[in-house]
Amino acid sequence: MKAMIFAAGLGTRFKPWTDKHPKALALVNGKSLLQRNIEYLQQYGITDVVVNVHHFAGQIIDTIKSNKGWGSNILISDETNEVLETGGGLLKAKSLLEGREPFITLNVDILTDLDINRLLLFHQQHKPLISFGVTNRETSRYFLFDKNNRLCGWRNIKTGEEKISIDGPGLVQKAYSCVVVFEPEVFGLIKQTGKFSLTETYLDLAKEQLILGYDHSGDKLVDVGKPDSVAVAEKYFP
DSSP: OEEEEEOOOOOGGGTTGGGTSOGGGOEETTEEHHHHHHHHHHTTTOOEEEEEEOTTHHHHHHHHHHTGGGGSEEEEEEOSSOOOHHHHHHHHTHHHHOSSSOEEEEETTEEEOOOHHHHHHHHHHHOOSEEEEEEOOOOSEEEEEOTTOBEEEEEETTTOOEEESSOOSSOEEEEEEEEEEEOGGGGGTOOOOSSOOHHHHHHHHTTTSOEEEEEOTTSOEEEOOSTTHHHHHHHHOO
């Protein structure tokens, strides 16, 4: 199984570190976010990993080389010319991820102990196009699900913006964990091009394709989005 770690972002919320470094190399208890996520995948036997790069790309590439991928086979998807966000980044890495098996994506600034084996079992049992981890934690933006965990929409509770793909009663909001299983056929179904978010793709595909949320509430999960979140992450990830 292959995986992709999204590590190309500008990290604007993580200044001043990201004025001179990529967020992917920010340290949590002496290990970078990138190393931690590579080692997280290794726990489940996943050692073929694509990493996309843009902001201070050379620092990431040099660190991977000097550490010999921390024991994994790392391929670089180079977005030096233009950062493409998660959706565009995934599409650019198509040739590196294509195959017959499902593949996984992670965001480099999310640390979690979600059990990938359980997520894969859920995916195999229900056979959706896409399965991704969700929890009941508080955030400002939520995906909306029906009683069968099917993705139906998205909501920003700060702005009141809402996008509904499948209307229905009693939709439940859950927070996105950024650990995702894709069937390889997804590449032939993505309509967006250029720079775009996976959220846009999910909501478009959900109208006709089965996309499911896997609830792993209770697991550790820290969004290391701002410098002050490092201290929180260090409590949970020694």
